[in-house]
Amino acid sequence: xxxxxxxxxxxxxxxxxxxxxxxxxxxxxxxxxxxxxxxxxxxxxxxxxxxxxxxxxxxxxxxxxxxxxxxxxxxxxxxxxxxxxxxxxxxxxxxxxxxxxxxxxxxxxxxxxxxxxxxxxxxxxxxxxxxxxxxxxxxxxxxxxxxxxxxxxxxxxxxxxxxxxxxxxxxxxxxxxxxxxxxxxxxxxxxxxxxxxxxxxxxxxxxxxxx
Amino acid sequence: xxxxxxxxxxxxxxxxxxxxxxxxxxxxxxxxxxxxxxxxxxxxxxxxxxxxxxxxxxxxxxxxxxxxxxxxxxxxxxxxxxxxxxxxxxxxxxxxxxxxxxxxxxxxxxxxxxxxxxxxxxxxxxxxxxxxxxxxxxxxxxxxxxxxxxxxxxxxxxxxxxxxxxxxxxxxxxxxxxxxxxxxxxxxxxxxxxxxxxxxxxxxxxxxxxx
Numbered sequence: 001x002x003x004x005x006x007x008x009x010x011x012x013x014x015x016x017x018x019x020x021x022x023x024x025x026x027x028x029x030x031x032x033x034x035x036x037x038x039x040x041x042x043x044x045x046x047x048x049x050x051x052x053x054x055x056x057x058x059x060x061x062x063x064x065x066x067x068x069x070x071x072x073x074x075x076x077x078x079x080x081x082x083x084x085x086x087x088x089x090x091x092x093x094x095x096x097x098x099x100x101x102x103x104x105x106x107x108x109x110x111x112x113x114x115x116x117x118x119x120x121x122x123x124x125x126x127x128x129x130x131x132x133x134x135x136x137x138x139x140x141x142x143x144x145x146x147x148x149x150x151x152x153x154x155x156x157x158x159x160x161x162x163x164x165x166x167x168x169x170x171x172x173x174x175x176x177x178x179x180x181x182x183x184x185x186x187x188x189x190x191x192x193x194x195x196x197x198x199x200x201x202x203x204x205x206x207x208x209x210x211x
Numbered sequence: 212x213x214x215x216x217x218x219x220x221x222x223x224x225x226x227x228x229x230x231x232x233x234x235x236x237x238x239x240x241x242x243x244x245x246x247x248x249x250x251x252x253x254x255x256x257x258x259x260x261x262x263x264x265x266x267x268x269x270x271x272x273x274x275x276x277x278x279x280x281x282x283x284x285x286x287x288x289x290x291x292x293x294x295x296x297x298x299x300x301x302x303x304x305x306x307x308x309x310x311x312x313x314x315x316x317x318x319x320x321x322x323x324x325x326x327x328x329x330x331x332x333x334x335x336x337x338x339x340x341x342x343x344x345x346x347x348x349x350x351x352x353x354x355x356x357x358x359x360x361x362x363x364x365x366x367x368x369x370x371x372x373x374x375x376x377x378x379x380x381x382x383x384x385x386x387x388x389x390x391x392x393x394x395x396x397x398x399x400x401x402x403x404x405x406x407x408x409x410x411x412x413x414x415x416x417x418x419x420x421x422x
């Protein structure tokens with residue numbers, strides 16, 4: 001199974017490295033980080049570069065694609081090279097997936113019209129501008145389209161997909177291998193339960209920029 | 212605050228990319244991926260290379276160091292260049308931390324003698340060979356030494372550290388930013404609760420190699 005992890009300047013690393021870590025354990029998986037041009041691609045914080053081993057053009061028809069999100073999404077929403085590739089790849093894919101604001105790229109490519117989808121909570125409503133139905137859940141499956149909420153949600157999405165592709169037992173083995181038994185020291189990972197002033201602060205661009 | 216993320220051939224990406232994503236949001240954080248030699252460093256699956264922006268020698272005294280685990284750990288346990296760097300860095304650090312089998316590197320460098328520490332469940336007992344006390348918890352703090360269990364546990368460790376360094380509110384803001392509200396689709400992330408035959412299969416090197 002060919003799996004393309006799509007990255008671009010100022011993507012968010014965990015968005016795709018979570019799914020990479022899980023999906024890379026699928027039987028016969030062939031994963032590649034892909035970008036418009038091969039070579040190092042720098043993340044949103046500037047502190048990390050991952051290597052895109054292949055150009056988008058070199059991997060036109062992956063069986064599964066995972067589109068990263070991040071502050072760089074906004075620029076890519078107007079990049080015809082990426083949007084054209086997404087449309088062509090999606091036409092032949094078995095699964096088309098995204099993490100975080102990566103769903104805005106699928107939406108901008110016209111792939112989520114009339115579909116239920118999710119995104120990072122801070123940009124979720126933007127999906128509606130592209131004819132998608134925003135759903136505030138952690139992993140949303142609509143046919144072959146699987147979208148995950150912000151950043152860390154890609155891990156849950158990838159385990160869900162692993163179960164669909166290789167069966168529950170294999171997915172459980174991968175969960176055990178990666179010791180994915182989360183114990184967050186706080187309960188602030190969702191805008192429904194985080195302190196309201198922090199939600200507001202992030203929404204208005206205080207402390208961190210969301211996009 | 213200078214933060215060094217220590218990687219080497221055949222490290223496990225999520226071990227350090229989890230902490231990178233969280234710790235990179237500390238106020239005034241300066242993170243760098245470091246390796247014996249700068250340049251691309253390939254992970255255990257072979258499907259990903261991250262760039263080590265600096266050589267170990269170029270960052271001799273980070274305030275905080277995070278040591279990755281992975282199948283490559285075993286070779287590094289006999290690499291004097293890395294072990295010497297760990298000892299010198301630890302002598303000046305505020306926090307010395309590891310994820311997964313990375314704690315075996317701290318232990319092999321002699322830094323965990325008489326200390327409580329954790330590791331990936333599959334190699335946890337190996338810590339005792341170096342005079343550490345193996346503790347089967349997700350995040351173990353003993354003075355300035357903070358060790359995390361396997362792979363995904365680095366996220367919990369990094370949020371715990373963020374709270375200690377920058378306060379609970381900042382840690383909660385980072386948790387909200389990264390939407391870390393985990394919803395694993397299975398309950399198999401710990402050897403205590405995963406199906407026993409899967410634990411046995413992984414221990415004996417079936418399906419995946421643990422180290």
